[in-house]
Amino acid sequence: MPRFFVEPGQIRDGYIYLTGQDAVHITRVLRLGRGDRILVLDGRGKSYQAVIEDAGRTRVICAVTGEIPVFSSPGPRLTLVQGLPKGDKMDLIVEKSTELGISRIIPLVCERTVLKLEGDKLSRRRERWLRIAREASKQCRRPDVPEVDLPGGWDQALRDLDRATALIPWEEENVLTLKSFLRENTNPGSRFMFLSARKGGLPPVRWSGPVPTVSGRLRWGRASFEQKLPVWL
Known part of the structure; x- marks a missing residue:
């Protein structure tokens, strides 16, 4: 499943908003569209399973379908x-x-x-x-x-x-x-x-x-x- 990192502010009210190079990569490189699933990470250890609801050239909107528990490293x-x-x-x-x-x-x-x-x-x-x-x-x-x-x-x-x-x-x-x-x-x-x-x-x-x-x-x-x-x- 394709993985993308976002800032916490891009996750709002059960939706994830991807813009810029991420949107280009999703639509033009991976050729993903409505109904396709991706994994989104907030860079702080939390992951979200999401499905694409709208895929435009400059913005991709995904609905959160599941949340993976916060990652905690056992090491120093x-x-x-x-x-x-x-x-x-x-x-x-x-x-x-x-x-x-x-x-x-x-x-x-x-x-x-x-x-x-x-x-x-x-x-x-x-x-x-x-x-x-x-x-x-x-x-x-x-x-x-x-x-x-x-x-x-x-x-x-x-x-x-x-x-x-x-x-x-x-x-x-x-x-x-x-x-x-x-x-x-x-x-x-x-x-x-x-x-x-x-x-x-x-x-x-x-x-x-x-x-x-x-x-x-x-x-x-x-x-x-x-x-x-x-x-x-």
């Missing part, structure tokens, strides 16, 4: 604080982080960040990342969509440190592994914040203990999501 809540890389590498990081189950992504503007985003460009880039996260959730059949913050500095990122355990990779650590640390310290409701800024640089920060990263010369993007994130799962 994982936040990725990611130093902004240059170019469009952040697109790939958002996509793979979504596929790996990250709950929240905080793009971090570091001391040596090359990519500069201001004004409208800042909000447009965030909207792009949200679309990428939504599409990645759809492709991997994830029932929710991770939060993606506006890029910001350390003050923004550190607000949550009092409620989460911060994990910072350190290439000189050879005993403690991230996987073993999480196994021993994960409880219901655990929150972890993983900080990664290979190119941008991290300022001096106190933390309870280092965790390892991969040694050697690796491509920046691949080192981030292929070498570090999979050990969480």
Whole structure:
């Protein structure tokens, strides 16, 4: 059954209203029409079974026929604080982080960040990342969509440190592994914040203990999501 993510405001009085690219995809790509069934998710863990009642070029109206209970992940809540890389590498990081189950992504503007985003460009880039996260959730059949913050500095990122355990990779650590640390310290409701800024640089920060990263010369993007994130799962 085709799956679509919507904002909660698009669900009103037993009906779901899909517009924009979703409407185009339903009518022109999938060739769906009145009577066809789809699955709609609100991005917060709740799913709705729906049947199309009206399919126009710019808007599709569906009637809710069933509701699936709210999804609750049994694992810890994982936040990725990611130093902004240059170019469009952040697109790939958002996509793979979504596929790996990250709950929240905080793009971090570091001391040596090359990519500069201001004004409208800042909000447009965030909207792009949200679309990428939504599409990645759809492709991997994830029932929710991770939060993606506006890029910001350390003050923004550190607000949550009092409620989460911060994990910072350190290439000189050879005993403690991230996987073993999480196994021993994960409880219901655990929150972890993983900080990664290979190119941008991290300022001096106190933390309870280092965790390892991969040694050697690796491509920046691949080192981030292929070498570090999979050990969480």
